[in-house]
Amino acid sequence: MIRESRYFFFGDRKSTDMGIENVNTEGGLVEETFLATSSINETTIKGNDTPFYEGKKRDPKQFNLNFYIVDYWNDKRLADIKRWLDVDTYQPLSFSENLDIVYYAMPVDTNDLVHNASKEGYVRLTMRCDSPYAYSRSITTPLYDASKEDITIEINNKGECTIVPSFKIQKIGKGDVQIENLSNFSSPSKFVDLDDGEIIAVTGEKEIVDSSKYGDERYDNFNEEYLQLGYGMNRIRVTGRCKILFNYRFKYR
Template identity: 60%
Template sequence: MRAIKRWLDVDDYKPLAFSENLDIVYYAMPVDTSDLVHNAARHGYVRLTMKCNSPYAYSRNTSTHSFDISSGMKIIELHNKGDVAIYPTVEILKIGNGDVKIENLSDYTEPFIFSNLKDREIVKVNGVKEIIESSLYGNERYDDFNDNYIRLDYGKNRLKVTGKCKLRFTFRFKYR
């Protein structure tokens, strides 16, 4: 039991899942004191109170396959199986020089637009942390982005992609 108490002695939120559904993860840490209850015969339990970092539970990280938009325009569908809107990470491999535009036809928000991308440049846009990384320029691509991160509402999201590229999305569903 003491090993369990040491294991739970953390200073930051850590993933916590229960055996009933290991695909649902909470980010939690113990608060207050823990009670060690046992019968001195190696049987017992630990009673504790946990605090979560948000009102949501999350799925494990999900990555899509690579969408090939080498034709210059394609409509793709992504399904948000969670309960609330999420902001995915988008990885773009540009084919030829030019722009990439992604419009969510399901929620009518402003489009996601990246300008002046170079051939074979890989740009990774984290929609949660709002961080942009480029394989050519480090983090200096903010001037070429319109600051409209992709939002995926609950259910089916139809995305119209304009511009020759390959795309991959990574996200976690959020549950109430």
């Protein structure tokens, strides 16, 4: 929970190391952002009062960040804080109540310094994220060995959303590799005619395929079905002689 946290990390720095602490500036019950705002894409046709639903658009998550400047402040302290927070790219942001959940955010819109004559006060910022979601820390599995027989791997998605993991295949002998999620009905990911010793790296969320021997010229050998992991336990069958590891982040609404 953001409001209940005493401190936070932004980028690679801890807020208390900067002499500031997270605060709730509102009395009474604490308010938190529950879901990112969203809208419905739909088309209305003349003569039909019921619009055609075309999907849902989720906006990047946005929330307020308020922090107290411990003790009095001067121009140098404020300059240090500004340099830390005024970034041009999204930075990891996590809060002390659960440091394993990470937002990727930067300050936008409203930002105010509220203080008294003794130079004591707090800052109010609006933080905008790069997506509607927060994420776990990156998780990398062990290197699984399917060089002698097919194997089945269990991956427990402890987040709140379906995720598209990345994975790396090291081919043993020339041939095909297939990766299938037995826990859902999606099509398997399949590579054909890989070379002995070739390493294929698949970046799931960005849909990038890279080969250690052929660079980005392996899409013709791939059926372009990217592995998906639904919420809960996923049983992944790996067919074809290879070694394989997975990398992923849980996703939270």
